[in-house]
Amino acid sequence: MSKSILVVEDESSIRKFVRINLERNGFKVLEAGSGEEGIEIARNEKVDIVILDLMLPGIDGFEVCKVLREELPNLGIIMLTAKSQDVDKIMGLEYGTDDYMTKPFNPTELILRVKSLTRRIESSENINEDTILVSEPFKIDTYSRKFYKENCEIELTPTEYAIAKLFVENSGKAFKRDEILNLVWGYDFVGDSKIVDVNIRRLRSKIEDDSSNPNFIETVWGIGYRWKIRS
Structure with missing residues (x-):
């Protein structure tokens, strides 16, 4: 459609x-x-x-x-x-x-x-068999496209959701900005990679307890970002 x-x-x-x-x-x-x-x-x-x-x-x-x-x-x-x-x-x-x-x-x-x-x-919006992704205290319901922290829903934009899903599915992996740009925006995206940093900052403001001292989305200096593996 x-x-x-x-x-x-x-x-x-x-x-x-x-x-x-x-x-x-x-x-x-x-x-x-x-x-x-x-x-x-x-x-x-x-x-x-x-x-x-x-x-x-x-x-x-x-x-x-x-x-x-x-x-x-x-x-x-x-x-x-x-x-x-x-x-x-x-x-x-x-x-x-x-x-x-x-x-x-x-x-x-x-x-x-x-x-x-x-x-x-x-x-x-795509439905897949593994409909629930978990990385405590977060949960992503890929069927309904909902993101939860401690069972409370957090409203994310399509781009923020795509970034969060990419991170949770690849916990611990360090992503370069260009990798995030290609995987989320697409290989034919012709904009500035600054768009990644702004969306990460916006996502942090929604999911972190203190966005100035992030505990979930880590900055990997000289590379980009990664989702911290919870012990």
């Missing part, structure tokens, strides 16, 4: 451009010209991924992302920004976006990023 993409962008020419390219690749496309309209559509329609412009009339993309993450944590979000400063990209990731692109962008790159995020969402 084709994924449903919501494009939240106030410039109609850009919305049309994005829509044409997405539909050519088999996606169903919905459109919104403001953040308020985008939130309303996401609440009432079956949406898998939101392509979200940062600079919107009314509430901006950051605020829209915050609302969508609180209400629809399984939603995939790609933020579009006309600004090239790293701070805007980092802020978008901190608010919960899965990816970002800077305008003007190549439509082929946008499609690759949408497909990469689609694979992450589909992977998190």
Whole structure:
């Protein structure tokens, strides 16, 4: 079944451009010209991924992302920004976006990023025989795509879930940033590896007792990260 993409962008020419390219690749496309309209559509329609412009009339993309993450944590979000400063990209990731692109962008790159995020969402939805992964005090139910700490559910984005699942399935293994990028985002991802660090920081803030002194996701200096084996 084709994924449903919501494009939240106030410039109609850009919305049309994005829509044409997405539909050519088999996606169903919905459109919104403001953040308020985008939130309303996401609440009432079956949406898998939101392509979200940062600079919107009314509430901006950051605020829209915050609302969508609180209400629809399984939603995939790609933020579009006309600004090239790293701070805007980092802020978008901190608010919960899965990816970002800077305008003007190549439509082929946008499609690759949408497909990469689609694979992450589909992977998190796949049912397999070993439906429960355990690494105390955590448990991952891969059937329902739920993550628990001490039997209390923690809401994770599709990207955070994919990273957590990768770590738990490979406890003790040190992953380079590029390995995480390839295994979670996909080998055709063309973005910055900083996206790994931001998502790790966001994941730590949700699962660690003290994210500044992590006890589960360890930093392996000069390499990357690993999930600590519990004794």
